[in-house]
Amino acid sequence: MLLNFKADSYPHWGAIALVLAIGLSVLAWWQEGKSSGAASKAPNWKQAYSLTAWWLLLLVGASGCSPQPRPIQYGKDACAFCQMTIVDQRYGTELVSKTGKVYTFDSIECLVQYLQQGKLPKEEVYQSLLTDFNQPGQLIEAGGSYVLFSPDLPSPMGMYLTAFADPAEARTFLEEHPGKLFDWQALQRQFDSLAQEVRSSKIN
Structure with a gap:
């Protein structure tokens, strides 16, 4: 959505x-x-x-206290995980806590690692948001997104993860840029193996 x-x-x-x-x-x-x-x-x-x-x-x-996302301020906001300034509007991501605090990230991989390390416990997450690659700056619900893992599409922190709102667009990109396509839950389960695959390819 x-x-x-x-x-x-x-x-x-x-x-x-x-x-x-x-x-x-x-x-x-x-x-x-x-x-x-x-x-x-x-x-x-x-x-x-x-x-x-x-x-x-x-x-x-x-x-006025119900948790809500906010637009990422590109060029100003810093990634809550790696502390780098968020610049690429095709890849920004966001977490909203149940208390209404917003955490911004420069990539899908930074958001996933932030959750993996328990910096924001999953039970305290109100909303997870990714950016639709075809609509830069447009946040989408992570739960309804499709994430492409393809070495042809380098993401800011080098994990080659790109999100789409439309499954047809995601499949079209998969045909043009060979890789693997995941829904949000599957991506989180497979994240460590994908990270290992990326590390191995860079070593070789």
Whole structure:
């Protein structure tokens, strides 16, 4: 799935809880006034509005805290794994943690090694993103991507890994640039053997 960084609004449990809290707070205020004999007096709407405004501020704050990716700032962002400045817009990758922190990488291989070394535990990963080679700068969901391993297509850190959003485009590139095609899960399982293959080819 291509990511255009357009924010869609969906009801999160935290937001629902806050809406309920607003209603319950106003109801409690009304019941308190009623039970204290204040029912015959004019309601203190100023107090009610202040209370509601307070909860609405909390609601807005909570709704803005859901984890989201961000565009990689090429030429400025540094790779979280190798610390090199990210330059090639065909290969940038990204991790988003469940706390909303964004980690940027200059290649697929750096992202995979970052996960392998437990620098961000997999249970804390909210989203993994790769770049579609045919749409430079366009992040895609790693889980729906296709990764080509081909010595004809050198990636920034030398692992020859290139991502595609469209399986047909990935197969076309495979025909033109012989190698191996993986989905995201298979790539992670085969990564060490691919790394060994790359090392062996460079030695020979």
